[in-house]
Amino acid sequence: MSDEVEPGFVRVRLDLSYDGKDFSGWAKQRTQRTVQGEIESALATVMRLKEPVELTVAGRTDSGVHARGQVAHVDLPAEVWAEHEEKLLRRLAGRLSHDVRVWKVAEAPAGFNARFSAIWRRYAYRVTDHIGGVDPLLRGHVLWHDWPLDVEAMNSASRPLLGEHDFAAYCKKREGATTIRTLQQLSWERDASGVVTATVRADAFCHNMVRSLVGALLFVGDGHRPVDWPGKVLAAGVRDSAVHVVRPHGLTLEEVGYPADSELAARNIEARNKRTLPGAGCC
Numbered sequence: 001m002s003d004e005v006e007p008g009f010v011r012v013r014l015d016l017s018y019d020g021k022d023f024s025g026w027a028k029q030r031t032q033r034t035v036q037g038e039i040e041s042a043l044a045t046v047m048r049l050k051e052p053v054e055l056t057v058a059g060r061t062d063s064g065v066h067a068r069g070q071v072a073h074v075d076l077p078a079e080v081w082a083e084h085e086e087k088l089l090r091r092l093a094g095r096l097s098h099d100v101r102v103w104k105v106a107e108a109p110a111g112f113n114a115r116f117s118a119i120w121r122r123y124a125y126r127v128t129d130h131i132g133g134v135d136p137l138l139r140g141h142v143l144w145h146d147w148p149l150d151v152e153a154m155n156s157a158s159r160p161l162l163g164e165h166d167f168a169a170y171c172k173k174r175e176g177a178t179t180i181r182t183l184q185q186l187s188w189e190r191d192a193s194g195v196v197t198a199t200v201r202a203d204a205f206c207h208n209m210v211r212s213l214v215g216a217l218l219f220v221g222d223g224h225r226p227v228d229w230p231g232k233v234l235a236a237g238v239r240d241s242a243v244h245v246v247r248p249h250g251l252t253l254e255e256v257g258y259p260a261d262s263e264l265a266a267r268n269i270e271a272r273n274k275r276t277l278p279g280a281g282c283c
Helices: 035-046 078-095 151-161 209-221 229-236 261-270
Strands: 009-018 066-077 100-107 120-128 163-166 180-190 195-202 251-257
Touching: 009 035, 009 078, 035 066, 035 078, 035 100, 066 078, 078 100, 120 209, 151 180, 151 209, 151 229, 180 209, 195 209, 209 229, 209 251
Parallel strands: 066 251
Antiparallel strands: 009 066, 009 100, 120 195, 120 251, 163 180, 180 195
16 A cells, blocks of 8 residues: 555655765664754754655665665655745755765655655675775775676676576665565676776665675675675575675665555555565465
8 A cells, every 4th residue: 555645744855965974874772973963953953844754765775875865755844844845945955964965855745655666775885905905085985806807797697697696695684574676786887996896776675685786796806706696696585604794884875766656555565565476486
């Protein structure tokens, strides 16, 4: 069942970015600094809200992970939104710390849910194998891998991972949560400066999935594992102790994709259904 906005409330979409270095992830925690906690506190202050608000986000990021194109929504009393709509961005800019920014606030179309209406999320993981290490100006966003990387081999190893699979071998298991995902893109490219970027896009991601995939493929790129190894790990369907979850600072949520406004509500409902692979039994 899709969620309905309560009468007298307006659903507002926020587009935002943050440097994850000093945050303990997205999700609000009582004793830790988080992105959700920071923004909710700022919203309550600048709009002088009597009741706390709760953000729903497209993709919860872990501690140390960055975001350039994160999306969230919040339901606000209509009269509060009408009063603050025009000045909200400027007031948030004055209230928020410099490592988190809200770039756009707008009334969301009918049926929109930042999490359940999304049809894909695109991440980038950046790594360099330069013998001298990481450019000091990029050190907070690029991993140093102390072995030469074969990008062609990494792309070859990535192809069998594309499509709909059970990614249990690359996910941290969470009770009651499915690990079936559709991996739409997984490709590697080296730029002129020598930074190698993995572009990873899927309908959704399970916990640690991107960083585990990157860890496995780096082992192929540096010659420690054969090209067919990541595919064999996937087929085995269980966590492999040899799959290293790489450090979070190289990972950035770049963009979240949504369907046409007319399809938002249907996607909202569809995404809530627990998935099974084709041919899987009912029990």
